[in-house]
Amino acid sequence: MGYSGARGGIDAIEAAEKLVRRKRLNADCEWVSPQQIVGRFRLAVDRVMGEAGIWDEELTAIAIRQAEGDLIEAVHLLRSYKSTLPRFAYSKPTDADELQVVRRIVPAFRNPPGPQLLGRTTDYTGRLLELTSEQAGQEESMLLASLALTDDQESLEPTTSDEDTQPRRLLETLREMDLLVDRRREDDPEPFDITRTPARPPASRSARLSSMARAETGALVNQWYRNILGPDGYLHEVTLGEVRHGYLALRIEHPLTGNTISIGTVRVTEVEAIEDLNGIDEQRDRFDIGYGLCLGHNEKKAIAMANLDIACHRDAGRSQLEQSLLLTTDGLESSGFLEHLKLPHYVTFRSMVERKIAVRESKNRERSS
Amino acid sequence: MSAQPIAISRDRRAELLAAAQPEAIQQLASRALELSSVSDSLVVTKAPETGLIMMQVREPVCKERFYLAEVVATRAEVLLHDQTGWAIRMGTDRPTALGAAILDAICEVPTDEFVEYVELHRSIAELCAQTIDDQAEAKAAEWNEISKTIVNFEALE
Amino acid sequence: MTDLLDKLGAEHEHQQFGILDEYSKREIRRAILTAVAVPGYQVPFGSREMPVARGWGSGGLQLTLAVISPSDVIKVIDQGDDQGVNAVNLRRLIVQSTKVQETTTASDASIVQSRHRIPEDGLDEQHILILQVPVPEPLRGVERDMRELSRMHAEADYSKMWVSLYEDKVRNGVITQTTGYPCLVNDRYVIATTPIPRWDIPRLDQAPFLTLFGAGREKRIYAVPPYTTVTPLTFEDVPFEVEHTPGASCSQCGSNKTFLVEIPGPASRWVCSDTDWCERNSGKTQ
Numbered sequence: 001m002g003y004s005g006a007r008g009g010i011d012a013i014e015a016a017e018k019l020v021r022r023k024r025l026n027a028d029c030e031w032v033s034p035q036q037i038v039g040r041f042r043l044a045v046d047r048v049m050g051e052a053g054i055w056d057e058e059l060t061a062i063a064i065r066q067a068e069g070d071l072i073e074a075v076h077l078l079r080s081y082k083s084t085l086p087r088f089a090y091s092k093p094t095d096a097d098e099l100q101v102v103r104r105i106v107p108a109f110r111n112p113p114g115p116q117l118l119g120r121t122t123d124y125t126g127r128l129l130e131l132t133s134e135q136a137g138q139e140e141s142m143l144l145a146s147l148a149l150t151d152d153q154e155s156l157e158p159t160t161s162d163e164d165t166q167p168r169r170l171l172e173t174l175r176e177m178d179l180l181v182d183r184r185r186e187d188d189p190e191p192f193d194i195t196r197t198p199a200r201p202p203a204s205r206s207a208r209l210s211s212m213a214r215a216e217t218g219a220l221v222n223q224w225y226r227n228i229l230g231p232d233g234y235l236h237e238v239t240l241g242e243v244r245h246g247y248l249a250l251r252i253e254h255p256l257t258g259n260t261i262s263i264g265t266v267r268v269t270e271v272e273a274i275e276d277l278n279g280i281d282e283q284r285d286r287f288d289i290g291y292g293l294c295l296g297h298n299e300k301k302a303i304a305m306a307n308l309d310i311a312c313h314r315d316a317g318r319s320q321l322e323q324s325l326l327l328t329t330d331g332l333e334s335s336g337f338l339e340h341l342k343l344p345h346y347v348t349f350r351s352m353v354e355r356k357i358a359v360r361e362s363k364n365r366e367r368s369s
Numbered sequence: 370m371s372a373q374p375i376a377i378s379r380d381r382r383a384e385l386l387a388a389a390q391p392e393a394i395q396q397l398a399s400r401a402l403e404l405s406s407v408s409d410s411l412v413v414t415k416a417p418e419t420g421l422i423m424m425q426v427r428e429p430v431c432k433e434r435f436y437l438a439e440v441v442a443t444r445a446e447v448l449l450h451d452q453t454g455w456a457i458r459m460g461t462d463r464p465t466a467l468g469a470a471i472l473d474a475i476c477e478v479p480t481d482e483f484v485e486y487v488e489l490h491r492s493i494a495e496l497c498a499q500t501i502d503d504q505a506e507a508k509a510a511e512w513n514e515i516s517k518t519i520v521n522f523e524a525l526e
Numbered sequence: 527m528t529d530l531l532d533k534l535g536a537e538h539e540h541q542q543f544g545i546l547d548e549y550s551k552r553e554i555r556r557a558i559l560t561a562v563a564v565p566g567y568q569v570p571f572g573s574r575e576m577p578v579a580r581g582w583g584s585g586g587l588q589l590t591l592a593v594i595s596p597s598d599v600i601k602v603i604d605q606g607d608d609q610g611v612n613a614v615n616l617r618r619l620i621v622q623s624t625k626v627q628e629t630t631t632a633s634d635a636s637i638v639q640s641r642h643r644i645p646e647d648g649l650d651e652q653h654i655l656i657l658q659v660p661v662p663e664p665l666r667g668v669e670r671d672m673r674e675l676s677r678m679h680a681e682a683d684y685s686k687m688w689v690s691l692y693e694d695k696v697r698n699g700v701i702t703q704t705t706g707y708p709c710l711v712n713d714r715y716v717i718a719t720t721p722i723p724r725w726d727i728p729r730l731d732q733a734p735f736l737t738l739f740g741a742g743r744e745k746r747i748y749a750v751p752p753y754t755t756v757t758p759l760t761f762e763d764v765p766f767e768v769e770h771t772p773g774a775s776c777s778q779c780g781s782n783k784t785f786l787v788e789i790p791g792p793a794s795r796w797v798c799s800d801t802d803w804c805e806r807n808s809g810k811t812q
């Protein structure tokens with residue numbers, strides 16, 4: 001147990017690190033570039049960006065590659081990288097109404113204002129595993145590439161209108177139909193920054209929205225499902241008003257001119273969930289809306305978020321739903337704590353064994369007296 | 370580069386230098402650095418630095434603001450003939466951020482004192498125009514594909 | 527040409543001391559000051575994500591990185607062992623990112639980061655002990671709702687805790703709380719003593735050193751400042767018991783006055799959990 005034996009600890013750790021590194025870098029197959037990961041595993045990249053709470057596709061691809069595809073591990077790599085970076089600024093607020101859609105569906109109406117734009121979706125495609133040969137796949141890829149070129153030559157004038165790319169949200173329509181509870185605030189409270197102060201119940205709505213926006217997708221989906229079907233049952237099934245995927249502009253203040261400038265866009269998924277109010281203290285002749293917005297294309301997450309947003313608002317602190325949302329949906333926290341069980345626990349276990357014996361002796365004393 | 374140079378504000382220039390092709394920026398900046406009146410006077414006041422911008426969104430239900438997530442960006446600042454040049458770009462590309470800051474500074478240097486900057490000003494204006502074209506083209510191309518996925522109800526009836 | 531831009535930029539780079547950016551360190555230090563000013567109070571802080579997972583010492587690591595300076599000497603232990611795998615990993619991170627000196631001898635260190643133990647000796651007024659905390663809330667076993675928990679602490683209403691200890695005693699004949707024994711600090715706040723064994727509890731009471739508790743996952747910091755009373759919750763007629771196994775002594779150094787852990791097997795034996803203490807003690811007796 002002397003130093004030399006102990007020295008084995010670091011040697012073994014370093015050997016394990018080398019093993020992982022060698023197997024990862026020197027895998028018996030072709031190298032994968034970050035561009036390939038962004039291009040071919042875009043939804044994994046989007047999901048990790050959302051859960052890490054950080055927008056950068058290339059860094060995310062690098063993280064996914066380093067994590068060998070373990071998405072929560074990739075989130076961890078990005079979050080700890082984030083801790084080393086300075087915070088330049090808070091952006092100027094971008095109004096979600098400015099979202100430039102590349103997909104937009106409105107399940108609540110057949111023919112809503114603005115388009116039902118399916119975009120890039122597999123929602124209505126049979127989930128059949130494509131067992132075409134690698135060669136056939138690559139040939140198809142080349143064919144599609146040449147078709148895209150001829151498409152380009154047609155050089156279609158953009159037929160887009162603002163009505164198509166920035167459709168009015170259904171919420172506005174419902175407001176006009178006088179079917180909505182009006183919750184618009186005039187006081188414009190400062191948002192809660194969950195990266196600087198831990199969000200604890202009772203929390204502001206902005207803290208809940210931020211927490212859900214970077215929650216683990218599976219945790220949020222499960223939170224939703226267990227509240228629909230499980231023992232807690234705080235949730236109504238909603239009707240979706242909007243499901244959108246598109247671009248939002250990032251704006252900051254130009255330090256030299258003091259004016260607001262846009263330095264690029266991020267992609268987001270946005271959901272409006274229409275809630276049927278039936279509580280005794282609620283406006284039962286109106287609907288209310290839950291809101292979901294997260295980075296990237298991640299509809300499952302945004303839908304769960306929107307439904308949980310309105311559920312939490314209606315719950316108004318009566319149950320522990322808010323605590324559950326704020327404290328149990330971060331993927332890093334749950335998986336980190338779960339995995340810490342692998343650490344040595346022999347000091348605590350020794351203490352536990354000692355108490356087992358103490359209880360036994362106490363019982364024996366009781367019996368013999 | 371074929372786009373006609375355009376006259377733009379400093380703010381718009383910052384937006385376009387944030388979006389322009391990295392190679393184009395680096396090329397122009399390197400060309401500028403070949404001029405001794407650039408390389409001799411240039412001081413990097415803030416080396417390219419990668420950091421985060423917390424993105425703030427106003428949601429539609431309560432018209433409340435909240436923080437969506439942080440965006441990785443890289444910024445730089447230079448001084449050239451008493452003119453400050455500044456740039457920020459999303460991502461981690463440090464040379465391009467620095468290049469953009471240099472181009473920004475060049476645009477601020479008056480050409481009546483530095484005639485050799487006329488050509489550079491023109492090239493930067495071209496780059497900005499090109500970037501506007503590229504953005505419009507990308508959007509049109511994307512819509513060209515997407516618009517076919519709009520459900521046409523009349524056709525169904 | 528990229529080289530030129532690269533070079534221009536690189537000339538002005540600086541290396542980050544201790545992983546965290548300066549703003550974060552300052553924020554953590556402020557939380558530490560609050561924790562020291564209000565002994566036992568759990569101060570919320572904006573816990574950063576670290577290169578170690580939540581639950582693996584991310585809280586302790588943030589505390590260490592916030593208080594460390596280049597002249598510090600660091601000792602890191604896990605279960606009392608300097609060479610425990612996680613201790614090795616954390617020490618490596620701290621040393622690599624700060625270039626401070628490392629030691630295994632508590633008295634030579636200025637900062638000791640630990641999981642689950644207080645070193646058997648060597649800590650004095652110049653030391654800071656940093657404990658990694660998995661579960662900072664001592665009352666979680668009796669109350670889950672965080673709003674109610676903060677009320678209970680605010681009003682020093684620990685009745686539920688007392689009831690639960692009483693029920694434990696009645697049901698089992700002894701208080702079965704093992705490690706992380708709940709203690710009253712400065713006669714005001716009840717804290718979770720991380721999971722250090724009961725053995726270490728008396729050594730926290732009126733200790734000359736500052737103890738900082740960091741819970742990274744739960745985003746809280748609390749402290750036991752030097753010379754502060756730390757009283758384990760127990761009843762007048764039920765003495766507080768530390769771990770003890772009659773007849774057990776260390777098979778390396780022969781000690782029976784240290785915290786011992788068992789090495790099971792056909793010929794089960796005991797060793798000190800504080801490996802450095804044991805090694806020094808073995809040296810003396812030989």
Ligand SMILES: [Zn+2]
Pocket residue numbers: 776777778779780781797798803804805807
């Ligand atoms: Zn020993």
